[in-house]
Amino acid sequence: MTEDALFEDGREAPLHLGAFDGEDLTIIASLAQDxxxxxxxxxxxxxxxxxxxxxNRFRWEDTGRARHGAERVQSVLAVENVLNVSSQGIDRSDRDTVLSLLSVTFEPGDEPSGHVLLTLAGDGAIRLEVEALDVTLRDMTRPYKAPSGKVPSHGE
Incomplete structure (x- = not known):
């Protein structure tokens, strides 16, 4: 049996979300963007x-930004059932590289398999072949002030 969400459920708290289909993944993707x-x-x-x-994800869901400024939080983005990993446009030998995540999408294959595509800034990408879609996003630390002090922008 499902219950309606309560107003109190909307308080700011660490995220712990799961995605088992493309629709669920769009929510995680929007929170992990940038x-x-x-x-x-x-x-x-x-x-x-x-x-x-x-x-280090930007807290897009933060409703108190006007009060305390832009924040980030350390989170784990985990993908289960991964059969193969490939990448392009990433020099994995350069240990000082910092990557920026632009999007997370699911390309269905023979159900329930497919590919999770992590698109990175600078034309990089990581492609995960999955037996079935199972992605989690979990905040691991308290929020901290974004070093730039700004909301990410894509030059719109």
């Missing part, structure tokens, strides 16, 4: 079939 992460914080564990990123 996240930045060092290339060293990207991990694939083939034996566990898990791919993870430790990202």
């Amino acid at each position: 996240a930045v992460f060092p290339i060293t914080e990207m991990t694939w564990r083939p034996r566990d079939r898990r791919f993870g990123l430790l990202i």
